[in-house]
Amino acid sequence: MVFKNIKKSEKLYVRIAEEINQLIERGDLQVNDKLPPEREIAAQMGVSRPSVREALAILEVLGVVEIKVGDGSYVKGRAHNFRLEMESLKNSSPFELVEARHYIESLVVTLAVERATEDDLTEMQETIDWMREHMADLDVDEFVLKGLHFHRLLARSINNEVLQSIAESLFQMDHHPLWGFLNKKALVSMEAKQHQIKEHEEILAAIRNKDQIQASKAMQHHISHLQDLFLT
Incomplete structure (x- = not known):
């Protein structure tokens, strides 16, 4: 799979999280699939690893991924209305x-x-x-x-x-x-x-x-x- 390069027009970690959620919505990522390592996602998107880590944390809070320490991040589902659900997190970095x-x-x-x-x-x-x-x-x-x-x-x-x-x-x-x-x-x-x-x-x-x-x-x-x- 290929992650899009993210334009720094808004909160970076929000755009990263949304892009990953869209990959799940399109079926490019399936439930139980393991995501690529953070460094690989960061390189493909042209962003920093901390921004990817924040994005994955958002997705874990929303129940989209599960982060297993020492193993990686796995798809659990998708956010059906990502922007609406993000509002509940108050967009705080x-x-x-x-x-x-x-x-x-x-x-x-x-x-x-x-x-x-x-x-x-x-x-x-x-x-x-x-x-x-x-x-x-x-x-x-x-x-x-x-x-x-x-x-x-x-x-x-x-x-x-x-x-x-x-x-x-x-x-x-x-x-x-x-x-x-x-x-x-x-x-x-x-x-x-x-x-x-x-x-x-x-x-x-x-x-x-x-x-x-x-x-x-x-x-x-x-x-x-x-x-x-x-x-x-």
């Missing part, structure tokens, strides 16, 4: 969101070094401790929500309502359903949960030590690791 969080939260954490009170730090520590204590009992939805609570507490600690509001908008999973889906999928394993808790601890330690440079590095590492999880 996980990678754009991660990029925004990278810059906004790096600023937030440097301000937290200066402004977070002992009560703020205690509350953040209690959240981390609770996540560790209940890690094995929590389902992935609860774990993700508790992790986001840590970031909300961090944003609240800087005592700037404008920045807090901007940061809060990045944590609303109902506003970013595709990001929420990828986030949950990335944190299914116990190892991934443990690693996220460790990263939160490193951020909090840097704040306690009044080390703005290390706090910013720890946050950037945390956000970059999240993106890496999306790409694996």
